Amino acid sequence: MTESAISMRGVRKTYRFFALDDVDLDLPTGHIMGFIGPNGAGKSTAIRILLGLVHQDRGDVRVLGHRMPAGQVAAKWDIGFASEDMRLYDAMTLGWHMRFIASIYPAWDKAYSEMLLKRFGLVPEQKIRGLSHGQRVKAGLLLVLARRPRLLVLDEPTTGLDPVARHEILRELVSVVQDEGRSVLFSSHHTQDVEQISDQITFIDRGRIIDSMDKETYLDRWRRLRMEVPSGARLPVLPGIVKLRQNGHLAIATANAFRPDLPLAYENAGARVQRVETMTLEEIFVANVEQSREEATV
Amino acid sequence: MNSLIPALVRKDLQMIWVFPTLAVATGCGALALFRLGGGPAAISGIIAFFVVLVMLGVTPNVLIMNERRKQTLAFVMSLPVSASQYAIAKLATALGMFLVPWLVLVGLALALIVGSDTPNGIIPLFLVLVLLPLIGFLVTTSVAIVTESDTWSNVTMGAVNISYSFVWITVISIPGLLADGGSPVPVWNRTILTSLVIELGAIVTILGLTLYLQSRKRDFV
Numbered sequence: 185m186t187e188s189a190i191s192m193r194g195v196r197k198t199y200r201f202f203a204l205d206d207v208d209l210d211l212p213t214g215h216i217m218g219f220i221g222p223n224g225a226g227k228s229t230a231i232r233i234l235l236g237l238v239h240q241d242r243g244d245v246r247v248l249g250h251r252m253p254a255g256q257v258a259a260k261w262d263i264g265f266a267s268e269d270m271r272l273y274d275a276m277t278l279g280w281h282m283r284f285i286a287s288i289y290p291a292w293d294k295a296y297s298e299m300l301l302k303r304f305g306l307v308p309e310q311k312i313r314g315l316s317h318g319q320r321v322k323a324g325l326l327l328v329l330a331r332r333p334r335l336l337v338l339d340e341p342t343t344g345l346d347p348v349a350r351h352e353i354l355r356e357l358v359s360v361v362q363d364e365g366r367s368v369l370f371s372s373h374h375t376q377d378v379e380q381i382s383d384q385i386t387f388i389d390r391g392r393i394i395d396s397m398d399k400e401t402y403l404d405r406w407r408r409l410r411m412e413v414p415s416g417a418r419l420p421v422l423p424g425i426v427k428l429r430q431n432g433h434l435a436i437a438t439a440n441a442f443r444p445d446l447p448l449a450y451e452n453a454g455a456r457v458q459r460v461e462t463m464t465l466e467e468i469f470v471a472n473v474e475q476s477r478e479e480a481t482v
Numbered sequence: 483m484n485s486l487i488p489a490l491v492r493k494d495l496q497m498i499w500v501f502p503t504l505a506v507a508t509g510c511g512a513l514a515l516f517r518l519g520g521g522p523a524a525i526s527g528i529i530a531f532f533v534v535l536v537m538l539g540v541t542p543n544v545l546i547m548n549e550r551r552k553q554t555l556a557f558v559m560s561l562p563v564s565a566s567q568y569a570i571a572k573l574a575t576a577l578g579m580f581l582v583p584w585l586v587l588v589g590l591a592l593a594l595i596v597g598s599d600t601p602n603g604i605i606p607l608f609l610v611l612v613l614l615p616l617i618g619f620l621v622t623t624s625v626a627i628v629t630e631s632d633t634w635s636n637v638t639m640g641a642v643n644i645s646y647s648f649v650w651i652t653v654i655s656i657p658g659l660l661a662d663g664g665s666p667v668p669v670w671n672r673t674i675l676t677s678l679v680i681e682l683g684a685i686v687t688i689l690g691l692t693l694y695l696q697s698r699k700r701d702f703v
Contacts, residue, residue: 232701237559239700257562265560271553273497280496288489288561324557 188246189213189335189367190234195243197229204229204391207243211369211384216361218378218399219371220469221388227371228267230388231339234369235265248335261289264333266324268340272312278323279308282330289331297330304352318349325353329360336360336368342377350377357381375466385465387472394476399465406468407442411435411455422449426475438463438471486563490571491578494545501541502583509534509587517594531591535615536646539622539639541579546572546626547635569627569696573689576623580616588612603665606674610659613681614649618642620685624692653677 190211197204204226211217232238236256245252250259286292304322342350386396424441447457516527549555625638658673
């Protein structure tokens with residue numbers, strides 16, 4: 185399927201001290217997009233625009249074919265949203281919440297909800313105020329997953345969780361997205377979580393999308409070259425290199441468009457290439473943000 | 483797909499049904515005091531009755547501001563509901579939670595007046611007075627929904643509650659409102675009717691303004 189689950193074009197939203205600036209975003213149906221950005225980058229604002237909870241000042245937003253914010257009610261029948269700062273009613277039980285959601289969504293899958301209860305170790309009779317943070321997150325996710333939404337929007341769902349709870353939640357998300365018709369937007373600043381489950385990656389910083397592509401391409405294109413440099417030699421910044429740091433005899437070049445001939449090009453410039461390293465998503469993210477901020481200050 | 487407004491109203495009622503129940507019980511106690519006690523006890527009953535009506539106005543604060551304070555608003559707004567539908571649901575629930583006890587207590591009070599030797603001429607003035615807590619309640623509810631601000635909500639609630647004593651004294655001192663209070667039958671004179679029309683107009687205006695302002699909101703959560 186090539187239809188977009190999410191499409192944002194030229195979206196702008198201005199606040200007094202922050203602006204989301206000309207955001208373009210595409211999530212093809214059936215894909216999982218990791219939406220990565222530092223705190224305050226604009227992830228939550230973008231997500232709230234997607235849900236119609238915040239109205240963009242300009243730009244076109246479509247979610248599951250509905251134009252937002254006008255089509256928010258129709259769209260939200262098929263969207264499951266969970267966020268780190270979303271709370272359930274603490275005086276009520278999880279079972280009450282399940283009955284409430286089941287009364288709204290005809291697609292509520294009772295068998296699946298009971299399976300999730302067991303898998304997450306939750307008790308329906310327990311009041312929300314008696315749950316730990318991890319259990320609350322799992323309870324929120326259960327309420328979202330068991331309604332079988334076509335689009336899952338998760339805003340920092342693993343923030344503040346212990347490693348075991350994070351693992352359980354990520355495992356469940358991986359199994360959920362095996363259904364090819366389902367799309368997921370997963371926002372986080374935990375790049376390890378995103379790396380585990382996403383096939384598309386979008387970086388956002390200071391209200392701007394700074395890069396967006398499929399994960400494998402990211403991991404293929406970004407490399408770090410460690411080199412030894414003769415005394416007095418200055419290495420050039422070759423095409424495809426976003427950062428070159430030289431300290432005495434050692435130099436590190438970071439490439440965002442790595443080509444197999446890059447090491448040879450540096451060898452020809454006088455360097456001895458010691459190693460070509462792959463980079464983790466976190467390293468790519470940090471390098472990307474640094475590059476974007478440097479470009480913005482020039 | 484159907485509107486979620488009834489489901490949202492049911493949800494809220496399930497969570498805070500205890501408030502209107504307590505109000506009815508306390509109000510009935512106040513009326514019993516008025517009916518059975520004499521002299522100071524009867525006056526205490528009347529005061530307690532109006533205090534209960536005023537306290538019913540706390541409902542919107544519990545209902546609306548808690549949604550924001552306890553961060554459950556995002557949960558509700560993730561459901562297939564618009565900002566306007568959310569406001570209608572909250573208004574409907576708050577109104578129901580105020581009006582049901584209000585109607586029960588006002589109805590019981592009227593029955594007590596009719597069934598006792600109290601002159602029935604007091605009934606029109608009584609209706610003018612009991613509509614004031616309804617207006618105060620609508621003002622606090624509307625401010626809570628529209629501003630979504632703890633500060634504004636609390637300031638408004640405080641101001642409204644403090645204003646009752648002044649407003650009631652002012653209303654009672656209006657020439658013509660008490661003129662026929664001693665009559666054995668209710669007398670709907672021009673002053674009484676004008677007061678009731680003004681009060682009903684205020685109610686409709688507040689409701690309309692709330693829904694209008696809510697529909698113009700651009701940022702909700």
